[in-house]
Amino acid sequence: MSDLGYVLCAIGAWIHALVKYRSLRKAPPERKAPIRAIIVGSALGGAPMLLGATVIALPLNRVTGIANLTVLLGWCLALAFLCASQVMLLYWHHSDRAWPQARRLMIIYGLVICGMVALFAVSPELENRHRGFTALAAGVPVLVAMLVLYFTTYLLGAANLVRLCWIWASEITDRIWLRRGFRIAATGMVFAAAYGAVCLFAVIGGLVNPALRQWSVNAPAIAGLGVPLVLLGYSIPRWGPPLSAAWTALRQFRRGLRDYRRLRPLWQALAPVNPAMIHTPDSLAERLSMDFRLFWRVIEINDWLHQLRTYQDPAVVVAIEHRARETGHSGNDLAALSEAAQIKAALARRQRGQRSDVAITDVAVAADAHHAFASERRRLVMIADALTDPLVDATLRDVEVSGTATST
Incomplete structure (x- = not known):
């Protein structure tokens, strides 16, 4: 994905967060928890997209003086997004008993992020490389542990989102656009899971054959294919019904014009x-x-x-x-x-x-x-x-x- 694509996806995610914030103010108390999770997820989802653009990431690394800091920051935010998305689904599906599972998820992801930060802190400084950082870090033992920890958690989180979105979408009978949104988001998360699987294979396989590490260089393009779908799936329940109403009005207008002429x-x-x-x-x-x-x-x-x-x-x-x-x-x-x-x-x-x-x-x-x-x-x-x-x-x-x- 190009830098412009990353920036546009980030802006789209943040606009969705602002729209849902307006809904939060009008929502009944029992519906506020899942909407909060959506807002947090959209805000967190936009941040790694913005950091994925080299025009943002490389200057930020130079300003902070820490090489590849934006890679670590973007990965941590991506895991936070996966966590918030799963929490959102839990509160949507069974809000009355979602807190124990949500708390467990937040603790697990929090520990993973802390572990990644600790491993990054004790690792030797590498060349400031944004696109090929995974292939470069796969040759450093300490960073290999960080990469395995990140991509394993990422893969499991994305796969779980695919499972929950697809299964629970079949339970929705009265809100067709919400069901479509779940399935579109699940399709987008398939690309994210594929990205995690390819990178994990490249890191582990690179220990045996270093040439396999190059697989991770183009792997972000796989995830990039799913980003618009996830954004579309999360936002379509909001603007889908007005779209249906507009289509219905257009069909009525065409029928009216046809009868008027007849x-x-x-x-x-x-x-x-x-x-x-x-x-x-x-x-x-x-x-x-x-x-x-x-x-x-x-x-x-x-x-x-x-x-x-x-x-x-x-x-x-x-x-x-x-x-x-x-x-x-x-x-x-x-x-x-x-x-x-x-x-x-x-x-x-x-x-x-x-x-x-x-x-x-x-x-x-x-x-x-x-x-x-x-x-x-x-x-x-x-x-x-x-x-x-x-x-x-x-x-x-x-x-x-x-x-x-x-x-x-």
Whole structure:
């Protein structure tokens, strides 16, 4: 990973810590412990990322006068991050009995960090090398003990996080984004565990074959692949639900726009009935709101249909139903064709000034929607689609011919 990648990951982890701190202030008392662990884990996770950048690490070593100090500091913070992550999971899963296990973890990791610091302090000073420190230190007996202690603890901690995240994710049924976050974090920790395993093999194998120590030089790139996944997994429960809501809103907008366009032929055919009833949006927000525009389009169409009731022809109903059934139409399709034919016939009779003595009740189109407006909207969309069906025009021609023959 490049220096920029390390810095961006560190900033991302700290931003997540700040966001969770805001949640901590509003959380109920029983939920504060796991949120605190998340904050500590994110803060600790960002620190070793920042120290992983050579532009930060090497100048800090020169300022302190201690060669490779940032390597030790970054490793200690990485172990603290693994500890805090496991504590977070314990408090999330069983907060009422998590403290004994959390205390045991903190003691173990604390002892490991103290041991690493002690071994580093008594070791001979090496060349100030940030990237290849593991390969260089693997040739020093005292530092070999420190490396084995660190990478063993790191590997076990990362592997345990993979296990806990994956197993406990399957227990989550009501929070889909939390379950996804656990599994994404588990996937990221697989790379971290692989990094620890490769480095541990390089250190131990280097005792037999020094060439194996070079495996550790590029091993951090393996862990770097998992860092964005871990950060994503830890943060996605926070921003995932709004993302779902935005996607749902987008899908609703697309459906609304589709229905708005499908209603246009019916709206344009009925508009001459009473153009004064067309609603004009009062603001820019109303013009941009698809729900608002679709609502008024449905209202306007229904108002115009109500005014056409006195122009309906009962003969059209009988003719269209007979012809539609012959061609295999039934149910909603039959009802939509019937109403479309009635509308076209009523518009033609209105132009001729021929009123009907019988007002025909609209045939209801069944819908699965739970909202009355959605049901009416679907009904009108089906009618608008049926308005251009050749069957409707053919039926109206037959009725007109039949009516002409009867009158003569």
